[in-house]
Amino acid sequence: MSITQFRNDSKLINIVFKDRLDRKFTIESRINEPITTLLNRNHIPIDSVIVRKNNVIIDDWQERIEHDGEYTIEMVRAYHLPDFLSLLRLWDTKAAQGKIKIREDSFYTKRMFLHNDDDGDYTATQTSFNKEEFVQYMEKTFSDGINLHNLIEPGETIGLAMSGGRDSLSLGYFLSNTKKDLPDFNISSIHVGTFSKPAETKFANEIANQFGFDFKLVNDDDVKKIFNLKVSPHEVLEFIKYDLNKSYSIGATHVIMRAAVESEAKKQGLKKITYGLMTEDIMASIIKSMFVGMPFSGPIKKSFGRFDLIYPLWSISKKELTLYLEAMVPQHNKQGSPSIFERGAFSRDIYYLVADTIETILPGAGMQLFLAQKMTNEFLKPYQYSECKNCGVTYSLSYRPEKHNIVLDAHDDSDQELCDLCKILEKHNYIS
Known part of the structure; x- marks a missing residue:
């Protein structure tokens, strides 16, 4: 079972890959190729394998493939990596062979791994759409995502942070095109021109007029007043980026823009503000919070001081958003380069990666991550532990099933103080 079709090329050699199920695969490598490059190119996690050269384990981080070596890559973890990579089409093995293109007019294929609560495993699904179907699917996904979490209440006016870029533009199109499927609402579009190009400010105004949104421009002088600055906002950010810490510049830019949006929202008496954060934006924020230990609330809506923040694009990825604009208004599907202050350090980029x-x-994964965050915030109480009265194992009492609408039956009474496993065993009469 080979991953690629080998060419008759003396600079190419075959590498044996062994998994923990005693199966062997053949991977094509090039002479002088770093072993780490070979592993990365074939989507093999470096820490999941060891590499042998002529039956001797070598440091895969510091070695290249040599013409006189016989190499074997051996998995150290017992999971179905070849099958999984084949399912994702990261490997082209017999497990994934056959016709790839299902329909000739396909514009986009949505892939999902859905968790099956019945057997605890994942089920892989995919659906292909032509361009017209894709637009309909995206708009239904958007409106369903709003209605599912009650992001919009009837009769309210929402402040829309409109930058003029793809994210806020698509959010404007979605809100306008799905209005019939949403509660009645009004939009007040707020554009912070401080870090925008003149063309972007002009475009944000034109789009607001096209959608019938109210439009307010917050300019440099407004920002100076909000922050009581002695110098221009650009001078402040130049100091932060070049003299203080470049990783702060994008955060400072966002704070300035958010303060400007909130200031205008206060003047208009608005309680709810919406931003164009999509799936990966929220995922990156959650991942960062896990790594650096900062609190994260939401993730789809949250109370934020006097405001309620909502993210209607939560169920849509950046790729889907871009394709939606391409299908709807290709002339507007342009993304200018970010300003020098919106180019963060690697510390930001890594979370998006x-x-x-x-x-x-x-x-x-994003959908599951958001649900998990919501459950964590709502259903956990301070950690408490107990010992199971049947087996004696220590288990946590932190999860409160009653808050998740889970009704415990007579055999699953929490007063019995059994661990989860013993509850199952007791329910099915395996405990005497």
Whole structure:
């Protein structure tokens, strides 16, 4: 079972890959190729394998493939990596052979790994759409995502942070095109021109008029008044980026823009504000919070001081958003380069890379992550522990099933103080 079709090329050699199920696969490598490059190119996690050269384990981080070596890659973890990579089409093995193109007019294929609560496993699904079907699917996904979480209440006016870029533009199109499927609402579009190009400010105004949104421009002088600055906002950010810490510049830019939006919202008496954060934006924020230990609330809506923040694009990825604009208004599907202050350090980029990678290997992970965050925030209480009266194991009492509408039956009474396993065993009469 080979991953690629080998060419008759003396610079190419075959590498044996062994999994923990005693199966062997053949991987094509090039002479002088770093072993780490070979592993990454074939989507093999470096820490999941060891590499042998002529039956001797070598440091895969510091070695290249040599013409006189016989190499074997051996998995150290017992999971179905070849099958999984084949399912995701990261490997082209017999497990994934056959016709790839299902329909000739396909514009986009939605992939999802859905967790099956019945057997605890994942089920892989995919659906292909032509361009017209894709637009309909996206708009239904958008409106369903709003209605599912009651993001919009009837009769309210929402402040829309409109930058003029793809994210806020698509959010404007979605809100306008799905209005019939949503509660009655009004939009007040707020554009912060401080870090925008003149063309972007002009475009944000034109789009607001097109959608019938009220429009308010917050300019440099407004921002100076909000922050009581002695210098221009650009001078402040130049100091932060070049003299203080470049990783702060994008955060400072966002704070300035958010303060400007909130200031205008206060003047208009608005309680609810919406931003164009989509799936990966929220995922990256959650992942960062996990790594650096900062609190994260939401993730789809949250109370934020006097405001309620909502993210109607939560169920839509950046790729889907871009394709939606391409299908609807290709002339507007342009994304200018970010300003120098919106180009963060690697410390920001890495979380987007992690989010994108997770979605590649576990399509639909964002939806599960958001649900898990919501459950964690709502259903956990301070950690408490007890010992099971049947087996004696220590278990946590932190999860409160009654808050998740889970009704415990007579055999699952929490007063029995059994661990989860013993509750199952007791329910099915395996405990005497």
